[in-house]
């Protein structure tokens with residue numbers, strides 16, 4: 579049986595430690611994940627679980643990973659990336675030749691690097707700005723390292739693989755010039771301030787465990803962060819049903835536009 583007081587205290591302590599507010603996550607999924615870990619570690623109360631996490635850096639890390647799931651790949655949902663390349667980016671480029679883009683929840687960097695490859699092919703001499711953020715500093719460190727395996731690599735064309743990666747001992751190392759095109763930064767989407775003036779924001783496969791309220795608030799903040807005419811690109815299962823209420827207009831499936 580779940581003890582409300584114990585759960586409330588856990589959420590409070592965890593927020594102080596991790597700056598993550600579990601009230602923003604869907605309770606059923608969150609509690610199922612937490613009780614799986616609790617039974618694995620043999621603790622009975624949420625507060626005991628917190629004390630365990632507080633003492634043991636490895637378990638703490640495991641818990642954060644468990645909650646945030648970092649799975650990603652280059653050109654994830656390739657047909658959407660094709661539309662991005664063929665339609666969305668060319669349209670945006672007619673208005674701003676130097677784009678300001680944000681990959682929010684970038685994990686190990688496959689998403690912003692995919693963008694950088696597309697943009698280098700389209701506009702080889704222009705350095706656009708690509709901001710890539712995540713709350714998980716370990717993922718950001720991996721992203722900056724730029725070393726990948728087959729898991730992330732399956733959608734890359736042979737042409738881009740040979741042009742933008744070096745292969746070494748079964749790993750793929752991203753080209754330094756592509757790397758230099760991304761600005762990686764730690765940022766919590768549910769807590770930290772947003773920059774403004776973006777032409778394009780990608781937030782894909784990040785909000786799955788957020789509550790409807792948290793998602794709603796987040797998309798409203800994304801809308802304010804976009805320039806008029808700017809585009810919001812979401813994950814392949816994350817259509818924004820109330821996009822009109824939020825203030826977006828429809829554009830293409832999984833792409834929304836801020837009105838001019």
Ligand SMILES: C[S@@+](CC[C@H](N)C(=O)[O-])C[C@H]1O[C@@H](n2cnc3c(N)ncnc32)[C@H](O)[C@@H]1O
Pocket residue numbers: 646647648649650651654682683684685686689711712713714717765766767768781782783784813
């Ligand atoms: C499944 S990955 C998605 C990566 C990439 N966008 C993609 O679609 O392949 C989700 C990422 O969101 C990050 N994340 C989860 N909650 C976050 C939050 N509140 N603020 C910032 N990043 C968050 C996780 O750390 C994780 O790296």
